[in-house]
Amino acid sequence: MAIMKAKKIAVLIVVLAVALVIYGAVLGKLRVKVVDSQGEPIPGVKITLQSTRVSTVVFNITTKKNGVAVQTGLQNHVFIVTLEKEGYQTVKKNVKIPAGLLQKEEVTMVTTKEALEQSIANDPRAQAINAFNKAAVLINQKKYDEALEPLEEAISLDDSIHQAHYYLGFIYFSKGKYQEALQSLLKVVELDEENAQAYRLLAAVSEKLGKKEEAEKYTQLAQEKGGKTPLDAYNEGIHAFNAGETDKAIAAFEQCLKLDERYADAYYRLGLCYLNKNENDKAIAALKKYIQLNPRGEEVETAKAILDSLK
Numbered sequence: 342m343a344i345m346k347a348k349k350i351a352v353l354i355v356v357l358a359v360a361l362v363i364y365g366a367v368l369g370k371l372r373v374k375v376v377d378s379q380g381e382p383i384p385g386v387k388i389t390l391q392s393t394r395v396s397t398v399v400f401n402i403t404t405k406k407n408g409v410a411v412q413t414g415l416q417n418h419v420f421i422v423t424l425e426k427e428g429y430q431t432v433k434k435n436v437k438i439p440a441g442l443l444q445k446e447e448v449t450m451v452t453t454k455e456a457l458e459q460s461i462a463n464d465p466r467a468q469a470i471n472a473f474n475k476a477a478v479l480i481n482q483k484k485y486d487e488a489l490e491p492l493e494e495a496i497s498l499d500d501s502i503h504q505a506h507y508y509l510g511f512i513y514f515s516k517g518k519y520q521e522a523l524q525s526l527l528k529v530v531e532l533d534e535e536n537a538q539a540y541r542l543l544a545a546v547s548e549k550l551g552k553k554e555e556a557e558k559y560t561q562l563a564q565e566k567g568g569k570t571p572l573d574a575y576n577e578g579i580h581a582f583n584a585g586e587t588d589k590a591i592a593a594f595e596q597c598l599k600l601d602e603r604y605a606d607a608y609y610r611l612g613l614c615y616l617n618k619n620e621n622d623k624a625i626a627a628l629k630k631y632i633q634l635n636p637r638g639e640e641v642e643t644a645k646a647i648l649d650s651l652k
Contacts, residue, residue, distance in 0.1 A: 369438040370413045374447045375404050382408025391421040430456040469499035485512045503532035519549045537567025544576050571601035605635035
């Protein structure tokens with residue numbers, strides 16, 4: 342009896358051993374080599390292997406100094422392989438493990454910066470936004486001439502970026518190119534009809550071009566879209582002043598200063614209004630305030646000359 346039992350155990354051991362050998366023979370291996378865009382190995386890449394058959398079967402390996410990581414004991418089916426490392430674009434791919442064989446994979450990972458550059462290179466709108474952002478930095482630094490090229494580049498790549506048209510119009514206005522400014526700003530309100538800022542600048546451009554009715558129309562639209570601002574009140578004062586309506590102009594400039602007490606040009610215009618009414622004391626006070634607030638303003642020399650004549 343004991344002999345028979347021993348024989349059964351021996352047979353069972355042999356069967357188990359054979360089964361283990363067979364099982365081991367059908368299990369595969371995965372060798373992953375990770376390199377950068379220059380072909381250099383990337384160490385420290387975390388690699389996750391997720392079974393597509395059993396969700397709880399997950400393996401984690403990390404690349405060594407040579408950029409290589411190996412996982413053994415993988416069943417013969419597809420694994421989702423995810424490669425991650427800080428500063429690099431995450432990579433995901435499906436890999437089928439062959440029964441009892443070694444599967445070799447070489448993966449190139451690019452940095453997040455490289456991925457962004459590649460994305461921009463393949464997307465005209467992304468290129469346009471990139472050019473616009475460069476221009477915006479230059480505009481904030483008041484480098485208007487330098488900003489023209491990236492703005493024009495942005496518009497040539499994507500004509501629908503209304504901010505690019507607005508800044509182009511703003512620069513043309515600041516350079517005295519009013520007709521060019523008008524065309525750019527009309528494009529802004531075509532793309533964004535609620536843009537109060539563009540209507541305000543259109544009012545100022547129209548005033549410079551002598552289009553008084555257009556200036557009034559755009560001022561009204563600016564107020565409807567964005568509420569009344571110091572610039573709106575100032576523009577109303579300019580319209581009234583040019584029309585010879587001095588009292589109406591004074592009221593508008595005073596309203597401008599209530600909204601923004603440091604709006605220097607409003608003081609200059611008030612000075613001219615009071616001068617027209619022969620209210621010299623008020624004219625002197627307003628012109629002095631203008632010079633105080635904006636000592637390098639365009640009208641400073643004229644204001645000083647008027648003050649000298651009133652002494």
